[in-house]
Amino acid sequence: MNALAIFLGVIGPMQVILIIAIVVLLFGGKKIPELMKGIGTGIKEFKNAAKDEQPANSKKEEETKEKE
Template identity: 70%
Template sequence: MIFSSIFLGAIGPGSWVLIALAVLLLFGGKKIPELMRGLGSGIKEFKDASKDETQDKEENN
């Protein structure tokens, strides 16, 4: 029952602040921009790969 309530929006703004503070304490202020850059480049690569896959399927049909 508790597990399903988390996915239905039980995490409020206060919880997000606590999560952000925990991440800041764990990784430090200098590491977070590096992590975000890595995450952004990973998302960009994923989008590029999915576009290539879609174009390959269109060419084969």
């Protein structure tokens, strides 16, 4: 952890402000909400797929155990 902190340095409030300013300059004020909405939708879909996948896997395991 210490080596990583030394390599990257400590991120302070000025660095965060600089990063936010660069993002605003690159994407513009109108694109940022659209970008965040897309990221949120993607995360939500991923969580739903992960929840749906778990019961399907357990059913398949039970079926294979019954066949043996």
